[in-house]
Amino acid sequence: MSKTVRLKKGLDIRLLGEAEKVTITLPLPTTISLKPSDFHGMTPKMFAKEGSHVKAGEVIFCNKYNEPVKIVSPLSGTIQSIVRGEKRKILEILIAVDATQESLEMPTKDISTMSGDEVKETMLAAGLWPFVKQRPLDIIATQDNAPKAIFISAFDSAPLAADFNYSMHGQDADFQAGLDALAKLTNGKVHLTLSTKSANDAKFEHAKGVQINKISGKHPAGNVGPQIHHIDPINKGEFIWTVNAQDVAIIGRYFNTGKYDAHKTIALTGSEAVAPKYYKTIIGANISALLKDAVKTEGKVRVISGNALTGDKIDADGHLGFYANQVTLLPEGDQYKFFLTTGWLGLGFDKFSNSRLFPTFLTPKKKFRLDTNTNGEERAFVVTGELEKVFPFDIFPMQLVKAAITDDIDGMENLGIYEVAPEDFALCEYVCTTKINIQDKIRQGLDLIGEECM
Amino acid sequence: MEPNFVKGGKLEKWNPLFETLSTFAFTPKIITTKGAHIRDGVDLKRTMMTVIIALIPCLLFGIYNTGHWAMVAEQGNRDLIFWADQSTKILLGLKVVLPLIVVSYGVGLLIEFIFGMFRGHSLHEGFLVSGMLIPLVMPADVPLWMVAVATAFAVIIGKEVFGGTGMNIVNIALTARAFLFFAYPTSMSGDKVWLAGKEVDGVSGSTALGDLASFMSDKPVFENLDAYTSNYSLFDSVVGAIPGSVGETSVIACLIGAAILVFSGVGSLRIILSFFVGGFVMGLLLNLIGGNPYLDLPAYYHLAIGGFAFGAVFMATDPVTAAQTANGKIIYGFLGGLVAIIIRVLNPAYPEGVMLSILLMNVLAPIIDHYVVQGNIKRRLKRIKTA
Numbered sequence: 001m002s003k004t005v006r007l008k009k010g011l012d013i014r015l016l017g018e019a020e021k022v023t024i025t026l027p028l029p030t031t032i033s034l035k036p037s038d039f040h041g042m043t044p045k046m047f048a049k050e051g052s053h054v055k056a057g058e059v060i061f062c063n064k065y066n067e068p069v070k071i072v073s074p075l076s077g078t079i080q081s082i083v084r085g086e087k088r089k090i091l092e093i094l095i096a097v098d099a100t101q102e103s104l105e106m107p108t109k110d111i112s113t114m115s116g117d118e119v120k121e122t123m124l125a126a127g128l129w130p131f132v133k134q135r136p137l138d139i140i141a142t143q144d145n146a147p148k149a150i151f152i153s154a155f156d157s158a159p160l161a162a163d164f165n166y167s168m169h170g171q172d173a174d175f176q177a178g179l180d181a182l183a184k185l186t187n188g189k190v191h192l193t194l195s196t197k198s199a200n201d202a203k204f205e206h207a208k209g210v211q212i213n214k215i216s217g218k219h220p221a222g223n224v225g226p227q228i229h230h231i232d233p234i235n236k237g238e239f240i241w242t243v244n245a246q247d248v249a250i251i252g253r254y255f256n257t258g259k260y261d262a263h264k265t266i267a268l269t270g271s272e273a274v275a276p277k278y279y280k281t282i283i284g285a286n287i288s289a290l291l292k293d294a295v296k297t298e299g300k301v302r303v304i305s306g307n308a309l310t311g312d313k314i315d316a317d318g319h320l321g322f323y324a325n326q327v328t329l330l331p332e333g334d335q336y337k338f339f340l341t342t343g344w345l346g347l348g349f350d351k352f353s354n355s356r357l358f359p360t361f362l363t364p365k366k367k368f369r370l371d372t373n374t375n376g377e378e379r380a381f382v383v384t385g386e387l388e389k390v391f392p393f394d395i396f397p398m399q400l401v402k403a404a405i406t407d408d409i410d411g412m413e414n415l416g417i418y419e420v421a422p423e424d425f426a427l428c429e430y431v432c433t434t435k436i437n438i439q440d441k442i443r444q445g446l447d448l449i450g451e452e453c454m
Numbered sequence: 455m456e457p458n459f460v461k462g463g464k465l466e467k468w469n470p471l472f473e474t475l476s477t478f479a480f481t482p483k484i485i486t487t488k489g490a491h492i493r494d495g496v497d498l499k500r501t502m503m504t505v506i507i508a509l510i511p512c513l514l515f516g517i518y519n520t521g522h523w524a525m526v527a528e529q530g531n532r533d534l535i536f537w538a539d540q541s542t543k544i545l546l547g548l549k550v551v552l553p554l555i556v557v558s559y560g561v562g563l564l565i566e567f568i569f570g571m572f573r574g575h576s577l578h579e580g581f582l583v584s585g586m587l588i589p590l591v592m593p594a595d596v597p598l599w600m601v602a603v604a605t606a607f608a609v610i611i612g613k614e615v616f617g618g619t620g621m622n623i624v625n626i627a628l629t630a631r632a633f634l635f636f637a638y639p640t641s642m643s644g645d646k647v648w649l650a651g652k653e654v655d656g657v658s659g660s661t662a663l664g665d666l667a668s669f670m671s672d673k674p675v676f677e678n679l680d681a682y683t684s685n686y687s688l689f690d691s692v693v694g695a696i697p698g699s700v701g702e703t704s705v706i707a708c709l710i711g712a713a714i715l716v717f718s719g720v721g722s723l724r725i726i727l728s729f730f731v732g733g734f735v736m737g738l739l740l741n742l743i744g745g746n747p748y749l750d751l752p753a754y755y756h757l758a759i760g761g762f763a764f765g766a767v768f769m770a771t772d773p774v775t776a777a778q779t780a781n782g783k784i785i786y787g788f789l790g791g792l793v794a795i796i797i798r799v800l801n802p803a804y805p806e807g808v809m810l811s812i813l814l815m816n817v818l819a820p821i822i823d824h825y826v827v828q829g830n831i832k833r834r835l836k837r838i839k840t841a
Contacts, residue, residue: 013492159492235838302491309490330491336480343481344499351495356718357504358495372485376497377477379578380620383501384778385722394834396779399827414831422489429490433498439489 004196005230007217009392011354011427013159015308016367017329019267021166023278028101029285032075033319034060034093038312039071039130040443041139041450044090048079056103057127057260060093069140072127074262074283076102092319095284106258111180119184126254130322131247132185135228135240137450138421147241149188149232152179154204154245155195157222158307158426160276162267162325164245165201167278171249172203178252182243183209193227204245217392225424226392234419246325266320268294270308270329271369272301281320287327288317300332302372309426310439333373344376351375354390354431374435383433390427395419397428401438404445409452412445422446471567473576498619501720502579508714508721509586509701509768513551515694516701520594521547523697536695551700554589557598561605562588569614580619580626580774581609587627587768590701591761591809596634596641604630624816625775628809635809661697662686662759663798663806669747679747683755691758702764705757712767721771724780725787729766732791733757740799748799756795765808766791775816779826786822790815 036044044061047070048054055076063069076098083092106126111119120143123129134141141147155164168175183190189211194200196216205212213231215221224242234240243251246264253261262283269276274294281290287303295301295316304311305321308328312321320327337343342350348358352368360366387397395416403411422439429438465472476482478499486493521543526534562585563577570577588605608630613622635642665675665682676682690696694704701707715721737753744750756762770776770790777786790811797807804810 015492233837235834304491308492311491313487313491328491332485334483334485336483339479339481343479344497345503348495353495355494355496355720357500357720360495370492372491373481374484374486374493375481375495376493376499377482377484377576379498380618382498382580382620382774383720384773384776385780385783386719388780394830396827396830398778414834415827416834426490430492431494431496433494433496433501435493435497437488 002211003213003231005213005215005217005227007215007221007226007230007392009389010157010218010220011390011431012157012218013308013352013370013430014365014367015159015269015352016271016369017269017273017276018160019162019269019276019278019326021163021278023167023265023280025280026285026289028075028097028099029282029289030097031080031286031319032073032077032095032097032282032284033286034071034073034095034284035319035321036061036090038322039063039140041137041447042069044071046082046090046093048073048093050079050082053078054095056101058104059127060095061090063140066142068124068143069129070124070127071130072260074260074285103259103261106254108258109255111177111184111255114184116184116186119181122255123181123251126260128251128254128260131243131251132182133242135225135234135242135421136418137446137454138423139450141239141241145239147186147188147239149228150182150186150190150241150243151224151228151231152182152190152192152210152243152245152248153222153224153227154192154200155198155222156307156325157195157219158309159219160267160269160326160328161222161307162265162278163198165198165204167265167267167325168203168246168249169201171253174249174252174256175203175245176207176252177255178243178248178250179207179210181251181255182241182248185241189232191227191231193224193231195222220392220424220427223423225419225421229393229395229419236413236418238418244323244325247323264325266324267326268329269326270304272296272329272331283320283322285320286317287314287320290327291316291329295329300334302330302332304328304330308370309430310423331369331371333371333375335373337373355386376433376435378435379433381434381436386431386433387428390431391424393419393424397425400445401425401428401436401441404441404448407445407448409448412449413453417442417445417449467571470570470574470576474567474570477576498579502582504718504720505583505715505768506586508711508718509583509590511707511710512590512701512704512764512768513586515704515707516590517547517551518543519547519694519698519703520550520700521545522695523594524550536690550594551589553598554592554596554601554700555586557601558588558605559585561602562609565606565609565614566618569618573618578619580613580622584608584613584626584630588630590764590768591627591631591699592634593642593699600634600638600641601630604634607633620774622774624813625769625772628769628813628816631809632813635806662691666748666751666759667803674747679750682747682751686759688755688758691755696759699761699764702761705763708763708767715767715771721767722773722776722783722787724783725771725776725790726766728784728787729770729791730757730763732788732793733762733766733795734791735788736792736795740795751799756798760798761806761808762791762794765794765812769808769812770815775819777819777822777826779823781829782819782822782826785826786815786819789818789822 043064045064047059054073059070077095080094080096085091132141192210193213305314305324339345351358391397400415422442425438524546608626612629668675692705716723737756740749794808794811
């Protein structure tokens with residue numbers, strides 16, 4: 001029953017600074033942070049107070065409008081501060097980490113004997129639920145919306161992404177336990193989608209209880225969006241849940257050990273990293289230990305939790321995001337560029353472009369050091385057909401973006417807003433001549449749909 | 455210098471001007487804040503510049519061709535050898551074409567600046583191309599003040615009232631040409647306007663299309679089609695050594711431009727090809743009907759004379775006014791070519807059917823897109839029903 005999908009559209013942005021396959025285990029971070037903004041649309045209701053002590057696995061906050069969904073502390077420590085912004089909105093919860101760790105422990109459970117509801121209750125109570133995301137809307141899954149299928153992508157095709165075959169090597173038992181748990185949550189199938197490009201790790205190739213699909217093509221082949229679209233597309237009124245491969249292992253580890261253990265291996269990448277490598281650390285960890293002596297010092301550097309297309313900008317002493325599998329270091333592009341040399345009319349051998357307006361196509365192997373300059377000012381939509389080249393859906397991207405910008409709910413529904421997440425538009429945003437923040441527009445469109453139609 | 459121009463500075467009002475000049479000289483230091491942290495190198499400036507580069511062959515050939523026919527008019531000898539006296543012809547051509555370009559850019563950019571100052575934004579790049587296209591679609595002998603009026607009309611009514619670059623419904627350069635065509639028909643058609651300078655009696659400055667149209671009148675210029683095709687040989691028409699609007703005559707120059715546009719991805723191959731196919735198919739159909747020299751003119755001739763190639767390559771492909779969906783572009787181009795030949799042949803009062811056809815298709819493009827998008831929507835709805 002497995003399906004093989006071939007994507008013809010897409011774009012692999014060739015950046016410098018791929019992580020070497022060497023893993024360094026970082027010591028316990030001094031602080032960890034949880035940011036409600038990582039969980040889009042969630043209004044946090046605090047459980048822990050400033051100064052109180054929490055164990056690993058203890059609840060920090062929950063969703064005010066769906067209280068069973070809880071976020072727990074990855075490590076034991078003391079709540080150092082709750083950082084608030086305008087209107088007392090909670091921006092970040094900082095936890096000073098204990099030197100000796102203690103965690104909440106549950107008796108281990110045999111998944112095969114559990115019912116779907118029991119698995120769901122266990123995951124909600126243990127704080128594992130935020131790993132399960134839902135489409136439409138690309139938010140944490142609402143536990144009562146029965147999904148018609150669950151999708152897991154076994155690889156990440158984003159620029160410089162971590163290779164799960166390497167970073168998750170040896171986690172076979174945890175990963176399989178995670179799959180078993182997820183399989184209990186749906187009456188439909190659990191789809192695990194593999195890349196045809198490389199040899200896949202045994203835990204992916206021989207995963208049990210799931211439908212294994214293969215997909216080939218350029219980025220965004222590794223995103224669940226196109227995988228869902230070509231394997232089991234979402235129609236209005238249907239739900240599909242998705243989980244990151246690394247997070248499946250975290251879920252499985254809980255069932256195997258009875259402990260919430262949010263360790264994962266992330267890749268430090270990007271042209272400004274001295275020696276990009278893999279690092280074993282934990283969700284929400286302070287990255288100053290990671291970046292120590294690892295950043296090239298010349299010029300300003302943008303630190304991104306996540307990949308260059310969809311990640312979040314963080315400070316050099318900031319913290320890893322909840323879903324991040326990599327940290328990307330790029331040069332900031334806040335300089336003027338003279339138009340004939342490095343600017344808009346230059347030869348542009350240093351620019352990576354999907355269009356033939358730059359000689360990128362002459363150097364198909366070259367890797368690029370791209371900065372964060374927008375390379376131009378915002379303009380109206382003039383050029384057509386460029387988004388379509390990197391958008392492997394049977395959806396009209398420009399029309400959908402325009403519907404989202406104009407708050408046209410009917411238009412968005414008709415054009416397929418239920419099937420997409422902002423990350424699916426990341427490449428569109430990259431290639432678009434207008435320099436409009438397309439992901440942001442799609443997010444606003446999804447929020448509107450969430451309010452009006454769900 | 456910059457602080458004077460930012461909000462609150464003493465020269466705040468002139469910020470659009472400052473920004474236009476500074477962003478021309480330097481790609482600004484704007485950095486990404488949301489979403490993708492890196493962005494493609496392309497921007498509208500480079501895209502538009504590519505179109506201008508693609509226009510250069512047409513422009514250069516247009517200058518030479520205009521010079522040639524100006525010399526023909528001067529000496530009263532239609533049989534001058536085309537490739538002789540190059541430098542004189544180039545000078546003569548420059549004398550005609552340069553003022554056209556200066557007026558077109560001058561008037562257009564001034565108006566765009568004024569609108570930009572009111573709206574508080576820098577100059578958007580769309581007019582860089584329109585300003586070059588306008589002189590190229592004008593007859594050589596058009597008075598400069600008419601170019602100025604037409605440009606002003608096109609920029610204000612054709613574009614700025616809709617919101618500026620990217621918002622217009624119909625092609626700006628064609629709006630300018632259509633305005634003159636209907637407001638001052640004697641300066642835009644007939645056999646007097648195509649040769650620059652003073653005309654000597656006995657030299658007809660008529661174009662291939664004009665002479666073709668004359669078959670339908672009481673006094674045809676040529677007695678039969680053979681005489682016509684020997685006067686306007688296919689070779690001359692493809693090379694462009696015939697009278698016509700400044701930049702439109704040479705099919706070869708247009709095709710070089712097309713190659714640049716298609717290779718760089720700025721112009722749509724779908725539109726260009728389907729436009730030619732549409733014109734050719736219609737020409738064949740008319741050949742089948744036959745009966746008079748106009749209908750009997752071989753279909754491929756239609757593609758070589760008049761502004762057909764220029765329209766297909768530079769006008770129909772304007773992404774703002776063309777269809778935006780891939781399939782829509784094919785339909786749009788095909789119908790555009792088809793209608794151009796229908797107007798040209800079946801309504802000889804308007805020999806230049808390409809202009810009218812593209813303007814018509816500009817207006818129809820959103821409808822074509824609508825049906826293409828509806829097809830996609832229906833496919834999605836069908837999925838629910840079959841599931």
